[in-house]
Each structure stands twice: as C-alpha cells, then as structure tokens.
Amino acid sequence: MSIDWITVAAQLVNFLVLVWLLKRFLYRPILDGIDAREARISERMAQAEQVRKTAEAAGAECRAETERLKAARDEALQQARAEAAAERDALLMETRERLRHEREASEVERAEEARRYTDRLHRHGAAALVSLTRKALDDLSGETLEERIVARALSRLPGMAGDLKAAAGDSRDAVVTTREPLPDELCAQIDRAIDGALPGTKVRYVIDETQSPGLSLRLGGAQLGWTVEGYVDGLQAILDDAAGQRRQTDAR
Amino acid sequence: MELTPDDTVFFTVFGFAINATILFTWIVMAILTGASILITRNLRPDVPPNRWRTVLETIVLTIQGQIDEISARPDRRLLYFAGTLFLFIVTSNLLMIVPGWRSPTGSLSTTAALALAVLVAVPLFGVGSRGIGAYLHSYIEPNVIMLPFNIIGEFSRGLSLAIRLYGNVMSGAVIAAILLGVAPFFFPVVMDMLGLLTGVIQAYIFAILATVYISSATAVPDSVSAKELT
Numbered sequence: 001m002s003i004d005w006i007t008v009a010a011q012l013v014n015f016l017v018l019v020w021l022l023k024r025f026l027y028r029p030i031l032d033g034i035d036a037r038e039a040r041i042s043e044r045m046a047q048a049e050q051v052r053k054t055a056e057a058a059g060a061e062c063r064a065e066t067e068r069l070k071a072a073r074d075e076a077l078q079q080a081r082a083e084a085a086a087e088r089d090a091l092l093m094e095t096r097e098r099l100r101h102e103r104e105a106s107e108v109e110r111a112e113e114a115r116r117y118t119d120r121l122h123r124h125g126a127a128a129l130v131s132l133t134r135k136a137l138d139d140l141s142g143e144t145l146e147e148r149i150v151a152r153a154l155s156r157l158p159g160m161a162g163d164l165k166a167a168a169g170d171s172r173d174a175v176v177t178t179r180e181p182l183p184d185e186l187c188a189q190i191d192r193a194i195d196g197a198l199p200g201t202k203v204r205y206v207i208d209e210t211q212s213p214g215l216s217l218r219l220g221g222a223q224l225g226w227t228v229e230g231y232v233d234g235l236q237a238i239l240d241d242a243a244g245q246r247r248q249t250d251a252r
Numbered sequence: 253m254e255l256t257p258d259d260t261v262f263f264t265v266f267g268f269a270i271n272a273t274i275l276f277t278w279i280v281m282a283i284l285t286g287a288s289i290l291i292t293r294n295l296r297p298d299v300p301p302n303r304w305r306t307v308l309e310t311i312v313l314t315i316q317g318q319i320d321e322i323s324a325r326p327d328r329r330l331l332y333f334a335g336t337l338f339l340f341i342v343t344s345n346l347l348m349i350v351p352g353w354r355s356p357t358g359s360l361s362t363t364a365a366l367a368l369a370v371l372v373a374v375p376l377f378g379v380g381s382r383g384i385g386a387y388l389h390s391y392i393e394p395n396v397i398m399l400p401f402n403i404i405g406e407f408s409r410g411l412s413l414a415i416r417l418y419g420n421v422m423s424g425a426v427i428a429a430i431l432l433g434v435a436p437f438f439f440p441v442v443m444d445m446l447g448l449l450t451g452v453i454q455a456y457i458f459a460i461l462a463t464v465y466i467s468s469a470t471a472v473p474d475s476v477s478a479k480e481l482t
Binding site (some may be wrong): 002003004005006007008010011012014016017018019021022024025026027029031033034037091109114 | 256258268269271273274277278280281284285289295301305308309312321328331332333335336337340356359360361362365366367400404444459478
C-alpha cells in the first residue's frame with residue numbers, strides 16, 4: 001500500500017475538473033430546468049387560481065342572477081295571480097250584474113206578460129160574461145142587456161136625483177157614455193128619464209169602445225155607472241184566488 | 253498481483269506517467285460529462301423531460317434532498333461538491349462489473365486525493381459560511397486545550413475517509429480476483445454483485461460523511477444563533 005503523490009495531485013485536479021464539468025453540464029442545466037419548470041408550474045398555478053377566482057366570481061354572479069330571476073319570476077307570478085284574481089272578480093261582478101239585469105228584465109217581461117194576460121183575461125172574461133148574460137137574458141126574457149141596463153139605471157135615477165143636482169151644481173149638460181151605440185128607443189127613454197129627474201138638462205151620447213158594456217152618466221162633477229166592470233173584476237178576483245190556490249197546491 | 257492501479261502505467265506524457273488510476277478516472281469523467289451533455293443538450297423549459305432527463309433529475313434531487321436533511325444551511329456549492337463525490341465514486345465502483353475495469357477508487361492515491369479535497373473543502377466552506385475568525389474559533393471550543401485534538405480529529409477524519417473507501421473497494425476487487433482463480437463460475441459473480449452493493453454504499457457513506465463534515469463546519473453554534481435571534 002503506497003501513495004503516489006503525483007497521482008494524488010493529478011486525481012485532485014481531475015476531481016476539481018470533474019466538479020466544474022458536472023456543475024457546467026449537469027447540475028446547472030438540471031437545476032435551472034427544474035427551477036424554470038417550477039416557475040412555470042407556479043405561474044400556471046397562479047393562472048389556475050386566477051381562473052378559479054374568476055369562475056367563482058362568475059358562479060356567484062350566476063347564482064345572484066338566478067336569485068334575481070327567481071325573485072322576478074315570483075313577483076311576476078304573484079302579479080299575474082293578482083291580475084287573474086282581479087279579472088276573475090271583475091268577470092264575476094260583470095256576470096252578476098248581467099244576471100241581475102237579465103233577471104230584472106225577465107221580471108219586467110214576466111210582469112208585462114202577466115199584465116197582458118190579465119188584460120186578455122179581463123177582456124175575454126168580460127166578453128164571456130156579457131155574452132152569457134146576453135144569451136141568458138135573450139133566452140129567458142127576450143130582452144137585450146142594454147135594455148135591462150138602461151131600465152135599471154132609469155129606475156134608480158129618480159132616487160138619486162137630489163144627489164146629482166147637488167153634485168152637478170149649475171151644469172145642465174149630461175153625458176151618457178156607452179161602448180156601442182144605443183138604439184134610438186133607448187135613447188128616447190133616457191132623455192125622458194133625465195128630463196123628468198133633472199129638468200132642463202141636455203143629454204149627449206158618447207161612444208167609448210174601451211168602456212165595459214153598460215152605461216155611464218156624467219153630470220158636472222158627478223158620475224154614475226151601470227157597467228159590467230165590477231162583475232168582471234169580481235170574476236178576475238175569483239180566478240186569481242183559484243190560481244193562487246192551485247199554485248199553493250203545486251208548491252206543496 | 254497488483255493491489256493498486258497506480259502501478260499500471262499505460263503511457264507517458266512529457267515525462268508524466270499516465271497510470272491506470274488516471275486513465276480510468278478520465279474515462280469516468282468522460283462518461284459522466286458526456287452523458288450529462290447528451291441528456292441536457294436540448295433541455296428547454298417548454299419541453300417535457302424525457303426518461304433519461306428524469307433519471308438525472310431524480311438523482312440530482314435525491315442528492316439535494318439528502319444534503320438538505322443533513323445541512324442546516326443548504327448550499328448549491330455543497331451539492332456540486334458532494335454530488336460529484338458521490339457520482340464519481342459510484343460510477344467508478346459500478347463499472348467494476350465491466351471486465352478489465354480498474355476502479356480508480358481502488359487506488360489509495362485517488363481516495364487520498366478525494367479525502368484531501370474534503371479536508372480542504374471543510375475549512376473553505378466553514379470560512380465562507382461563518383468567517384475566518386468564527387471558524388478558527390471553533391478549533392478552541394469548548395476551550396483552548398481542545399485545539400490539538402480538534403486538529404488531529406480533522407486530519408483523522410480525512411484519513412479515515414480515504415482508508416475506508418480504499419480498503420472496501422480494493423478488498424472487493426482482490427477477493428473477486430482470488431475467487432476467479434479458485435472458482436471461476438459462480439462465486440465471482442456473487443462477489444461482483446456484492447461488490448456493486450458495497451460500492452454504492454461506500455459512495456453514499458463517503459459523500460454523506462463529507463457533507464456532514466462540511467455542514468458541521470458551516471453550522472452556526474447554538475450560542476451564536478441565540479444571540480442572532482435576540
């Protein structure tokens with residue numbers, strides 16, 4: 001075992017040269033490459049962090065936008081519901097109003113129809129009553145209804161003369177109103193009767209087709225009537241009463 | 253049988269004998285430098301590392317990691333020094349598997365040169381790190397009586413480094429040569445494999461010890477650290 005100091009010196013130089021060579025061609029390139037890669041990785045990480053922050057901000061903005069849209073949607077929905085409720089109430093009100101109008105019109109129409117029916121019934125009843133009376137008088141006594149009415153009126157006239165004079169005052173114009181023209185014979189009887197009860201009174205005859213069959217005498221402010229109007233009204237009352245009883249029976 | 257490659261002289265240059273130790277050292281240097289140049293010649297940050305570059309990075313980072321674990325003050329110059337020690341020794345030892353290879357670390361001249369390099373590097377790193385006054389003061393710590401012992405210890409560390417590496421490598425080569433003569437087939441292979449393991453371990457030990465010596469020289473004493481902190 002010996003040491004060659006020249007070789008030792010040479011090896012020492014060789015080692016130092018090797019240190020320099022490896023530093024130049026191994027350590028520095030490798031370490032610089034690692035440093036550069038780490039720097040690039042750090043830069044990429046920083047960029048990724050920036051992107052992550054941007055994405056988080058975008059996500060937060062998106063969530064806020066979603067919340068805002070949801071709130072707007074809820075508000076619009078609520079408004080639409082309120083409008084629909086108002087529209088429904090308005091339609092209901094309009095429908096109720098229309099129904100009320102229709103019901104009122106229907107009631108008016110029904111009342112009008114009832115009135116027309118009553119009028120027809122009244123006329124038909126009167127006509128039937130008069131016709132039956134005429135027929136009964138004609139069949140039983142050979143007299144007309146007008147003759148019997150005039151006879152009855154003239155028989156009552158003397159008893160009522162005082163009252164007529166008091167009611168007529170100074171008036172001496174008597175008006176006899178009938179539905180149909182009276183025969184001359186009956187007119188003459190009336191003239192004589194009135195002249196007897198109320199001397200100096202002039203009689204005038206008027207035809208009124210709307211009047212019930214019979215005779216009406218007006219002298220000044222006084223008026224006497226012998227018509228079938230009251231009988232027809234009585235017949236109407238009987239019919240109305242019968243109809244009411246029928247409706248009550250149907251209702252039960 | 254030649255125990256040291258110093259005795260094998262290949263040629264002479266200007267009266268200077270180029271023996272096997274120097275020649276094979278140049279070969280190791282050429283291999284290491286050439287491989288480094290080949291692998292790192294197209295090194296660019298934007299190019300992903302290939303397989304060989306990854307191997308080199310792994311080796312360098314492993315050495316750097318070991319140094320960082322030992323040294324309180326990691327220094328790239330320490331990496332250059334200790335890393336080169338390890339790579340040179342391990343390459344020289346691993347190439348023993350090549351027939352006819354004469355490992356330079358089997359020469360006491362080489363191990364002495366490496367130990368001498370460590371012996372010189374320790375004060376250089378210590379002075380560079382702590383200053384010459386503080387470094388020289390470490391030789392009289394804990395008191396001046398310890399000065400000769402510290403100096404002896406310094407030299408004995410270098411001597412032990414040189415002798416340990418030389419003895420392990422040389423003995424492995426000698427044992428392999430003897431076994432090759434006795435049992436040419438099986439035992440030399442086993443011993444060569446054992447020699448490879450021993451070579452790697454010796455390289456590791458040499459580099460680690462050098463790092464420990466240099467780190468201890470560059471380490472700031474606890475009392476000084478406490479003063480700096482306060």
